[in-house]
Amino acid sequence: MDYTYVIIDSDASSKLQIQLYLEEYDDFTCAGMAQNPSDGLNTILKHTPDVVLVNLGEQGMSYFQMVTELNEYIQTLPIMIGFSKTKKYAYNAIKSGFFDYWILPHNEFDIRKSIMRLRKRHPKQILPSTICLKSYKDYRYLDTREILYLKSDNNTTDFFMKDGRVVSAFKTLKSFEDTLPKSFIRIHQSYILNSTYVSRINYGKSICTLRNERQEEIPFTKTYRDKIDALKEMLSKTAIKALN
Numbered sequence: 001m002d003y004t005y006v007i008i009d010s011d012a013s014s015k016l017q018i019q020l021y022l023e024e025y026d027d028f029t030c031a032g033m034a035q036n037p038s039d040g041l042n043t044i045l046k047h048t049p050d051v052v053l054v055n056l057g058e059q060g061m062s063y064f065q066m067v068t069e070l071n072e073y074i075q076t077l078p079i080m081i082g083f084s085k086t087k088k089y090a091y092n093a094i095k096s097g098f099f100d101y102w103i104l105p106h107n108e109f110d111i112r113k114s115i116m117r118l119r120k121r122h123p124k125q126i127l128p129s130t131i132c133l134k135s136y137k138d139y140r141y142l143d144t145r146e147i148l149y150l151k152s153d154n155n156t157t158d159f160f161m162k163d164g165r166v167v168s169a170f171k172t173l174k175s176f177e178d179t180l181p182k183s184f185i186r187i188h189q190s191y192i193l194n195s196t197y198v199s200r201i202n203y204g205k206s207i208c209t210l211r212n213e214r215q216e217e218i219p220f221t222k223t224y225r226d227k228i229d230a231l232k233e234m235l236s237k238t239a240i241k242a243l244n
Contacts, residue, residue: 005049006044007019008035008040009033025115040054040066051078080097081098082102131147144181145196147184148161148210148212149218150176150192152172157176193208195234199211
């Protein structure tokens with residue numbers, strides 16, 4: 001599971017810099033932005049992020065008041081990380097329970113240390129890799145890492161497995177869309193595929209090719225083009241590029 005974060009910062013340059021640094025960490029996802037304490041409070045309550053990164057600047061005391069106010073509305077406070085050009089608010093940050101305090105300009109090494117320490121102290125629960133398909137009194141358990149793709153036919157969904165098996169479930173594709181791990185992507189009204197098996201994306205033919213013995217080709221539609229674009233970007237980050 002990802003750590004979600006919110007940045008509260010009125011300085012556009014500082015905000016952009018921290019975003020660029022955090023893009024390196026695949027398990028960190030931006031949930032929202034804000035520019036002041038009031039807007040920040042609203043954004044935190046709206047998105048309930050795991051981490052809040054706040055530029056204390058000249059409004060430091062107002063942000064500490066914001067943290068105090070958060071206790072009135074939520075059970076567990078997010079992990080707070082403050083930053084400023086000086087150590088002016090460092091003591092107040094410690095007293096307010098901040099996880100860390102950075103000195104501007106943003107430093108890659110400081111951010112890396114904070115992320116590593118955060119992961120160690122606040123590990124995310126790993127989602128189970130097994131999905132249970134229930135039909136009356138029959139229970140079938142599939143390892144999601146072995147699923148190539150799902151295909152729907154009205155109210156039935158077929159699971160196509162890496163070993164060639166096809167397992168049917170009497171539920172719609174939509175019922176599985178939000179329960180599968182994030183590696184599974186809806187690319188068609190009738191298909192969800194496991195992105196870890198994608199070996200090729202052909203925009204001309206609107207087809208994704210899977211990395212298995214049959215080199216199966218799964219169609220995608222314009223409706224889900226944004227999902228395909230996101231998949232391409234994700235795969236490109238880890239690929240060694242050799243483009244013509």
